[in-house]
Amino acid sequence: MTDASVPSPAQQYWDGFYQDQDQGQDQGPARAVRPNPLLVREVGSLAPGTALDLGCGEGGDAIWLAGQGWRVTAVDVSATVLRRAAARALDAGVADSIRWERHDLPQSFPAGLFDLVSAQFLHSPVAAEGEREKILRGAADAVAPGGVLLVISHAGWPSWLEHPPFEYHFPTTREVLASLDLPAHRWHVEVEDLVDRELTGPGGQSGRRQDSVLRVRRTR
Structure with a gap:
């Protein structure tokens, strides 16, 4: 697991976020985490190869990918959550298939280049303007032919949230594609979808949330 010497504002924020999750919880064996079901839907039919998981969080996606035979590089800005994810991978028996790296992206x-580059819910309240777009352009550059x-x-925002905690623009797939500016002769859009999901809120509220899915293949 790579590291850096000076914590960035993003690392400080996300380390604090995950440390707050630990407060008042049993510090026993690491609990299992599930992969994003939309990632499972989109990746399940792909032949395993090398994968880059950007913003891996607690490791649910990386651990699932490794269990499917992928060799995964999993990245997050928080050293706290990377340690937690690595412990879960060890418990799941896939530690040898995942390399954990800390990057302020x-x-x-x-x-390197990867057969799959995955950016799941790459939203941050502390990101500067244009940072998400810069990260996704780097993600596209990391896709192998x-x-x-x-x-x-x-x-x-989820339907039960009457007062969002901060102002945020959730980009559409069209906006993501426009910001990537992918050459048409090298890329093909395979999936562009808007999914409406039933979810339960942290207080047991019933509600819904929409997620967008963009899957693009580099043809050469």
Whole structure:
């Protein structure tokens, strides 16, 4: 697991976010985490190869990918959550298939090309203007010929949230594609979808949330 010496504002925010989750919880064996079901839907039919998981969080997607035979590089800005995810991978028996790296993605990016580059819910209240677009352009650059870029995003706040905690623009798939500016002779859009899901809120509320799915293949 790579590291850096000076914490960035993003690392400080997300380390605090995940440390707050630990407060008052049993610090026993790491609980299992589930992969994003939309990632499972989009990746389940792909032949395993190398995968880059950007903003891996607690490791649910990376652990699932490794269990399917992928060799995964999993990246997050929070050293706290990377340690937690690595412990879960060890418990799941896939630790040897995952490399954990800490990157503040607007400042540093994993090296190499990958058969799958996955950016799941890459939203941050502390991101500067244009940072998300910069990260996704780096994600596209990291896709190997024949590989897939998968961007899954929230399309809005959940229905039970009457007063959002901060102002945020959730980009559409059209906006993501426009910001990527992918050459048409090298890329093919395979999936562009808006999914409406039933969800239960943290207080047991019943509600819904929409997510957008963009899957693009680099043809050469």
